[in-house]
Amino acid sequence: MSAVASDGAVLRGENLSKSFGAVTALKDVSFRLEPGEVLALLGDNGAGKSTLMKILTGFHKPSSGELFMDSQPVSFQSVRHARQCGIEVVYQDLAVVSTLSVYRNMFLRREITRGGFLRVLHDKEMRRIAEDQLKRIGVNVPSVDVDISKLSGGQRQAVAVARAVYSDARVLLLDEPTAAMGVRESAQILDLIRRLKEEGGVSVIIVAHNYAQVFDVCDRVNLLQNGRIAFDCRTKDTSIRELTDLVVNEYREAQQQVRAS
Numbered sequence: 001m002s003a004v005a006s007d008g009a010v011l012r013g014e015n016l017s018k019s020f021g022a023v024t025a026l027k028d029v030s031f032r033l034e035p036g037e038v039l040a041l042l043g044d045n046g047a048g049k050s051t052l053m054k055i056l057t058g059f060h061k062p063s064s065g066e067l068f069m070d071s072q073p074v075s076f077q078s079v080r081h082a083r084q085c086g087i088e089v090v091y092q093d094l095a096v097v098s099t100l101s102v103y104r105n106m107f108l109r110r111e112i113t114r115g116g117f118l119r120v121l122h123d124k125e126m127r128r129i130a131e132d133q134l135k136r137i138g139v140n141v142p143s144v145d146v147d148i149s150k151l152s153g154g155q156r157q158a159v160a161v162a163r164a165v166y167s168d169a170r171v172l173l174l175d176e177p178t179a180a181m182g183v184r185e186s187a188q189i190l191d192l193i194r195r196l197k198e199e200g201g202v203s204v205i206i207v208a209h210n211y212a213q214v215f216d217v218c219d220r221v222n223l224l225q226n227g228r229i230a231f232d233c234r235t236k237d238t239s240i241r242e243l244t245d246l247v248v249n250e251y252r253e254a255q256q257q258v259r260a261s
């Protein structure tokens, strides 16, 4: 491995751009995620948040720009490759397999097996741990044996979050993890992120629309507007008011341009 001076960041993006045909979803986006940091990625619909997350998970390849993990350049070839590098994600559009039970979803691709030469799935152990983990984070499901398809949207999302949290990932990407959740469930997920932060070790990027919800959980905010980072600030140096004003002003300017044209 080449001797690259460490820049301290777990994950860093440099001038990332992504186009889908004529649509430019991201333009020269640079960001950094520090060890143990919770970074909120904010922005209106279509700002490019999910596209950035999907680049970080190896789902999309950037059209240009570079990614670094621990100061080393990385180019994720697939979602699996990014996961092997320690990046775990909960997508906005739910990453659970609806034909599998709750506990099998929680152990998807890292099933516990037992036996000797011919190893078999250790269902009892997976069931026990899944029940334990869901209880610990306060997620209510009728049983870990039911198919995910039988759960509500919010319950499914909670299972996906629980699964990602207990994967020993170094970087956790949450794309609107509380979008389908009720008030109590959302609070539990945010509590969980708070707890993870206290325990240390994992860095989190959380995409959210509800500024107030994430504001006291995150260390820093990045605001995306039309595919660009418009604002990058430590939480303690900004306010919900300032962020809202930025978004509203941008909207007003866009309206004025439409009227003037």
Ligand SMILES: Nc1ncnc2c1ncn2[C@@H]1O[C@H](COP(=O)(O)OP(=O)(O)OP(=O)(O)O)[C@@H](O)[C@H]1O
Residues within 6 Å of the ligand: 020, 023, 024, 025, 043, 044, 045, 046, 047, 048, 049, 050, 051, 052, 092
């Ligand atoms: N697979 C795709 N093909 C074509 N265009 C896409 C694709 N994915 C995203 N886009 C476009 O890229 C832009 C950014 O989309 P993205 O999903 O990243 O937004 P977002 O910030 O996550 O929005 P939301 O808050 O609604 O989830 C949008 O204009 C969208 O239409």
Ligand SMILES: [Mg+2]
Residues within 6 Å of the ligand: 049, 050, 051, 092, 175
């Ligand atoms: Mg999105």
